[in-house]
Amino acid sequence: MKKFLVLISLLFPALIYAQKKKTGPTSFDLLIGTYTKGKSKGIYVYRFYPESGRTAYLNEIDDVSNPSYLTVANNNKFVYAVNENGKNGEVSAFKFDAKQGKLEFINKQSSLGADPCYISVDKDQKSAFVANYSSGTIAVLPINKDGSLAACVQTIHDDGHGVDKERQESAHVHTAVLSPDEKYVLYTDLGTDKLNVTRYKPGKDSPLTGVKPPFVSIKPGDGPRHLVFSNDKKHVYLLTEMGSNIHVFDYDGGKLKEKQTASFLPAGFTGKTAGAAVKLSPDGKFLYASNRLETNNITVFAIDELTGELTQVQQVPTIGKNPRDFAIDPTGSFLLVANQDSDSIFTYRIDKTTGKLTMIGLHIEIGNPVCLKFTAAE
Numbered sequence: 001m002k003k004f005l006v007l008i009s010l011l012f013p014a015l016i017y018a019q020k021k022k023t024g025p026t027s028f029d030l031l032i033g034t035y036t037k038g039k040s041k042g043i044y045v046y047r048f049y050p051e052s053g054r055t056a057y058l059n060e061i062d063d064v065s066n067p068s069y070l071t072v073a074n075n076n077k078f079v080y081a082v083n084e085n086g087k088n089g090e091v092s093a094f095k096f097d098a099k100q101g102k103l104e105f106i107n108k109q110s111s112l113g114a115d116p117c118y119i120s121v122d123k124d125q126k127s128a129f130v131a132n133y134s135s136g137t138i139a140v141l142p143i144n145k146d147g148s149l150a151a152c153v154q155t156i157h158d159d160g161h162g163v164d165k166e167r168q169e170s171a172h173v174h175t176a177v178l179s180p181d182e183k184y185v186l187y188t189d190l191g192t193d194k195l196n197v198t199r200y201k202p203g204k205d206s207p208l209t210g211v212k213p214p215f216v217s218i219k220p221g222d223g224p225r226h227l228v229f230s231n232d233k234k235h236v237y238l239l240t241e242m243g244s245n246i247h248v249f250d251y252d253g254g255k256l257k258e259k260q261t262a263s264f265l266p267a268g269f270t271g272k273t274a275g276a277a278v279k280l281s282p283d284g285k286f287l288y289a290s291n292r293l294e295t296n297n298i299t300v301f302a303i304d305e306l307t308g309e310l311t312q313v314q315q316v317p318t319i320g321k322n323p324r325d326f327a328i329d330p331t332g333s334f335l336l337v338a339n340q341d342s343d344s345i346f347t348y349r350i351d352k353t354t355g356k357l358t359m360i361g362l363h364i365e366i367g368n369p370v371c372l373k374f375t376a377a378e
Contacts (some may be wrong), residue, residue, distance in 0.1 A: 021076070025376040028330060029101050030055060032338070032345070033070040033081060037268055039343060039367025043067050043081060043094075045101035046364065047377060053347045059182045060102030064092060069116075072096070072375045074123045078147035079103060082116035082130060089116040089132055091141060093149045097378050111151045118175045122182050126202035128178035129185055137188050138198075139322040140207050154206050160192040163178045163220045167242060168236050174241075180233045184211070184254045188224035188238070191215060195224055195238055197254050214354050216256045218247060226277055231284030233310035239278035244291055246278065246301070248309055262310040264289045266300035271295070277325045280331040286313075286355030290323040291339065298326065298337065298348075314356045315341025319363075320344045327372035338369035345369055 026151045030048045042064035046055040052226070061229060076098050083090040089111035095104040113132025120129045121143065128149060130139040136159045143152040145165060156351035162168025172191035178200065179186065185208060189231045194215040198208040198229035218224050223242030229251070236249040236256060248260040271294035278289045280303075287301040297319050300311040320339025328350070330336050335357060345364040348357040 003073060015194070023365050025330070026050075027377045028374050029058070029377045030336070031070055031072065031079065031096055031373040031375065032366060033066060033067045033341045033371030033373075034062070034366065035066050035084075035368040035370055037368065040369075043070065043079070043103060043248075044366060045103065047101060048329060048374065050329050050333050053332065053334040055362070059103065059296055061094065061103040061105065064105075065090075067092070067371075069118050069371045070373050071119050071121050071128075072373055073121055074124050075125065076123070078106075079151070080119050080121060080128055082111065082119050083108065084115050084117060086134075087114045089113050089130075089135075091128065091130055091149060093143075095147060098375060100282055101377070106146070109141055109151055109169050111141075112139050112152045112155050120176055120178055122178055122200070122202065124202065127200075127207055129178070130185075131173040131187060133172050133174060133177045133190075136173050136189065136191060138176050138185075138208070154208060156191045158192055158194070158196070158200070158210060162191055162193050162223070164223075164242065168221070174188065175227060177227055177229075179254070180229055184198065186227060186236070188227060190223040190225060191243055193220055193222055195227070195236075195256065197256070199254065208213060211254050213255075215250070216258065216349055218262070219243060219245070222247075225275060228280050228287075228306055228377070230303070231280065237278055237280075237287055237310075239275050239289055241275045242274040243311060244273045244295070246287070246289060246310060247267070250308070254317075259307075262301065262312065264291060264301075264312070264315075266295065266297070266315060267296065276323060279326065279328055281328060281350070281351070281352075281355060282330060287330070288326065288335065290318070290326055292322040292324065296323060296339075297320060298323065298335070298357060300357060302355060307374070310330045313354065316348070316357050316359070320361060323372040325372050327374055329374055330376075336372055338372050340368055340370050343369070344369050345372070356357055368373045
């Protein structure tokens, strides 16, 4: 009996570890990027508990100017943020302690453009890709082994304009998204109604090179903004800001073929609108899109498993103004919406069978939240 108890005592910690490894993290960090023109001072970190949807404040790092978009490195040890400061755009690097939710400034570099609004990083942490909105450029910054950013080594500028003389007077690059195999970078241009494709090879002075065809044209005046890849990597979902449409593309090795356009405007709506963020549920069965100005809602689409096409299933109000961004927790249980002009983040429960949202009354008060990112806390 004594030997049996000793054996159990030796095995029990291993069993606990195996169970934790199997089930994955039990809590997550929620990183919040903001505009610092109002109450906010920088980047905030909250602990998120997926069994209840509740959050708890952990840390913040102040004196970070307008960190309007964030990305977390694949190793969870570094966070990168744009600094959207007009003509003198910059990008900042931070060390990240996920357990404590603590950020520590490393360095910053020029984005060599105006109003950087998006940043992404490859899985091997070789390069950061930055979209400079007002100057219409994509910039590539190498990442050093210590997580710091090196000076920009390449910029690509889009020429041209669109049909809207006020919004599309010149190029306006909005995103820079790596393909799932990371052989390509796709970037949107709101100003010229193009979805551009470039080939990516890390470790070169010019990591991005042209492909044929170099872009697909979007409906004039639609204003491409954000995009996501389907879980099976066969489709791209492109959200447009000015038209409030989702354009569905078949995708194969850097080539795009449009197959569907789905509006996420309310039926009969004729007011002011501005599409913002688009995300997939973790299981890839549902797509969510936010809309701003006079709409202020989230639209839910079901995704056809075979074709990738969309069917609208719900629209819900965001209980706030200008839902600039939202995020779905990694368990797929909750969706959190950042209302930029209401200084609030509201939580919705997700029905995993239907994809539909139910607001549960939990919220965070924070100044001008504009970017939400989840990452493992353990």
